[in-house]
Amino acid sequence: MSSAQKTSILAVGSLAFDTIETPAGKAESVLGGSVNYFSIAASFYSPVEIVGVVGEDFPTKHLEWLSTRKIDTSGVQIAPGKTFHWAGSYDQNLNEARTLSTALNVFEHFNPHLSPSHRKSPYVFLANIDPVLQRRVLEQAREHRLVACDSMNFWITGKPEELRETLRHVDILSINEGEAYLLSGERNIMKAAQHIRALGPSVVVIKRGEYGAALFTQAGAFLAPAYPVESVVDPTGAGDSFAGAFMGYLAEAGADRTLAAKDPAHWELLLRRAVLAGCVMASFTVEDFSVHRLLRLTNEELVTRQRALMKMISLSE
Amino acid sequence: MSSAQKTSILAVGSLAFDTIETPAGKAESVLGGSVNYFSIAASFYSPVEIVGVVGEDFPTKHLEWLSTRKIDTSGVQIAPGKTFHWAGSYDQNLNEARTLSTALNVFEHFNPHLSPSHRKSPYVFLANIDPVLQRRVLEQAREHRLVACDSMNFWITGKPEELRETLRHVDILSINEGEAYLLSGERNIMKAAQHIRALGPSVVVIKRGEYGAALFTQAGAFLAPAYPVESVVDPTGAGDSFAGAFMGYLAEAGADRTLAAKDPAHWELLLRRAVLAGCVMASFTVEDFSVHRLLRLTNEELVTRQRALMKMISLSE
Numbered sequence: 001m002s003s004a005q006k007t008s009i010l011a012v013g014s015l016a017f018d019t020i021e022t023p024a025g026k027a028e029s030v031l032g033g034s035v036n037y038f039s040i041a042a043s044f045y046s047p048v049e050i051v052g053v054v055g056e057d058f059p060t061k062h063l064e065w066l067s068t069r070k071i072d073t074s075g076v077q078i079a080p081g082k083t084f085h086w087a088g089s090y091d092q093n094l095n096e097a098r099t100l101s102t103a104l105n106v107f108e109h110f111n112p113h114l115s116p117s118h119r120k121s122p123y124v125f126l127a128n129i130d131p132v133l134q135r136r137v138l139e140q141a142r143e144h145r146l147v148a149c150d151s152m153n154f155w156i157t158g159k160p161e162e163l164r165e166t167l168r169h170v171d172i173l174s175i176n177e178g179e180a181y182l183l184s185g186e187r188n189i190m191k192a193a194q195h196i197r198a199l200g201p202s203v204v205v206i207k208r209g210e211y212g213a214a215l216f217t218q219a220g221a222f223l224a225p226a227y228p229v230e231s232v233v234d235p236t237g238a239g240d241s242f243a244g245a246f247m248g249y250l251a252e253a254g255a256d257r258t259l260a261a262k263d264p265a266h267w268e269l270l271l272r273r274a275v276l277a278g279c280v281m282a283s284f285t286v287e288d289f290s291v292h293r294l295l296r297l298t299n300e301e302l303v304t305r306q307r308a309l310m311k312m313i314s315l316s317e
Numbered sequence: 318m319s320s321a322q323k324t325s326i327l328a329v330g331s332l333a334f335d336t337i338e339t340p341a342g343k344a345e346s347v348l349g350g351s352v353n354y355f356s357i358a359a360s361f362y363s364p365v366e367i368v369g370v371v372g373e374d375f376p377t378k379h380l381e382w383l384s385t386r387k388i389d390t391s392g393v394q395i396a397p398g399k400t401f402h403w404a405g406s407y408d409q410n411l412n413e414a415r416t417l418s419t420a421l422n423v424f425e426h427f428n429p430h431l432s433p434s435h436r437k438s439p440y441v442f443l444a445n446i447d448p449v450l451q452r453r454v455l456e457q458a459r460e461h462r463l464v465a466c467d468s469m470n471f472w473i474t475g476k477p478e479e480l481r482e483t484l485r486h487v488d489i490l491s492i493n494e495g496e497a498y499l500l501s502g503e504r505n506i507m508k509a510a511q512h513i514r515a516l517g518p519s520v521v522v523i524k525r526g527e528y529g530a531a532l533f534t535q536a537g538a539f540l541a542p543a544y545p546v547e548s549v550v551d552p553t554g555a556g557d558s559f560a561g562a563f564m565g566y567l568a569e570a571g572a573d574r575t576l577a578a579k580d581p582a583h584w585e586l587l588l589r590r591a592v593l594a595g596c597v598m599a600s601f602t603v604e605d606f607s608v609h610r611l612l613r614l615t616n617e618e619l620v621t622r623q624r625a626l627m628k629m630i631s632l633s634e
Binding site: 316 | 505527546
């Protein structure tokens with residue numbers, strides 16, 4: 001495939017072990033990490049290339065499994081030492097995680113270096129890592145046609161200037177509602193989105209946990225509900241798998257910032273559909289610990305639930 | 318108008334003074350009460366008759382004002398003593414009120430007695446009052462073709478059996494999310510709705526504050542967002558004005574339980590549109606203290622915002 005035709009997504013972020021406690025139970029050292037969730041979700045729509053670092057304790061079997069899908073794991077470095085390990089818990093309010101411990105391990109010195117092929121990826125997703133590193137990735141991926149990023153409290157308060165510099169260079173920010181309020185200093189979703197769009201990203205997606213997601217663009221707001229699953233086991237990774245399906249959908253459709261300029265109405269429609277794809281993917285993620293549900297997810301299940309969610313927002317008879 | 322043609326809504330509940338503190342400011346002894354909010358909201362769509370009790374301190378000017386709209390206030394009794402007075406506050410999380418004090422006053426001995434004309438109302442809304450009284454109203458309003466009710470924590474825990482008895486006789490329950498969880502014993506919206514529908518109401522509307530409302534019927538779920546206002550001044554009355562516009566919309570359309578049987582698809586569509594009408598009305602209510610915003614609301618503003626909300630959930634270019 002020539003670089004002109006390349007439609008893959010480059011995703012840079014963490015691969016991790018997670019130890020998680022939720023009202024539904026406990027999972028010890030299961031596979032987590034932002035690009036783990038992101039890439040599996042995106043791979044239902046489009047090829048993905050992941051860049052990250054794991055320790056020698058990371059199961060190579062899982063990387064092999066990812067490779068059996070449309071996921072290029074050649075950018076995953078295996079470093080001497082242990083894999084990043086996050087421990088967290090959720091109470092009855094499943095919308096917010098409480099961090100119990102964070103062992104960065106090999107992730108502490110993560111410094112993404114892209115291969116010549118990865119530098120040509122038209123779609124780039126900068127998962128929730130140090131904004132300085134996010135920026136460094138962007139400087140290498142010079143052929144990007146659409147860049148999305150995520151962030152969190154830790155960087156918003158710890159590296160505000162660096163984060164603002166990154167935001168000046170991304171098209172899309174995908175962020176949690178609470179973090180959108182923190183970043184903007186507003187406690188109102190319309191004002192927060194307005195504020196953030198003025199920082200750079202022309203598209204802002206605010207994730208609202210069990211209440212869905214809101215999209216803000218030049219065309220206004222689109223308010224999408226979460227697909228209401230009957231049993232939420234573990235919300236970890238919902239946001240990253242949301243972003244994976246969202247970006248995957250756009251990449252599959254060939255939608256990038258040139259479309260935004262050429263045909264704003266169609267761009268808006270694709271963004272809205274991408275948000276719904278994200279909501280549906282996230283709803284599967286939360287049905288089990290780790291990426292377990294995604295690993296056994298079929299295209300048929302995906303399509304069925306997408307139709308069901310469309311029906312839940314429809315006003316036609 | 319003969320009783321066969323009557324399309325008015327009978328609403329039974331409270332008229333009150335509210336003293337409210339929110340992050341936006343404080344309001345002392347302003348006009349509140351469930352049927353106050355409900356009737357003004359409903360009157361944008363359909364005639365309303367209210368039944369309640371006030372003390373001698375209640376401004377008759379307000380009752381006169383209501384009468385200038387499509388609101389029949391002949392069922393409002395003026396009793397010796399003081400009007401019901403509620404004091405509450407909201408913190409940054411505007412979704413939940415904290416009650417500071419409740420002085421029932423003349424409301425303590427409220428015992429609704431319907432006039433012969435009120436007994437013929439086809440649409441009945443039982444606002445959040447003692448379920449025993451709700452039941453007593455229903456026994457008098459024998460020609461009802463559609464009954465909706467609301468309730469709250471106080472009755473769910475204090476009079477669970479009486480509330481269940483009322484629920485066996487209503488078509489629609491409109492209730493807050495937290496109260497739906499309390500009533501059902503479930504912490505999941507799908508399961509809660511399923512549980513409540515099995516108690517009697519074939520239609521359950523779960524109000525989610527700034528996240529909108531969810532409708533549950535035989536046809537499944539409909540998930541509607543709140544209209545995102547830029548400045549929430551006071552959430553008091555949002556739920557009652559939601560219910561007012563919801564019932565008003567159905568009454569205006571002539572939709573009742575016979576339609577549910579005759580043309581379920583059309584019934585479902587009208588319910589969904591009624592939910593959106595409710596969301597829009599609630600969004601105006603919260604823009605000011607008391608019923609101030611509703612009193613100056615124009616039909617043009619209502620229609621403009623309805624269109625705006627429709628655009629925010631639309632998937633057509």
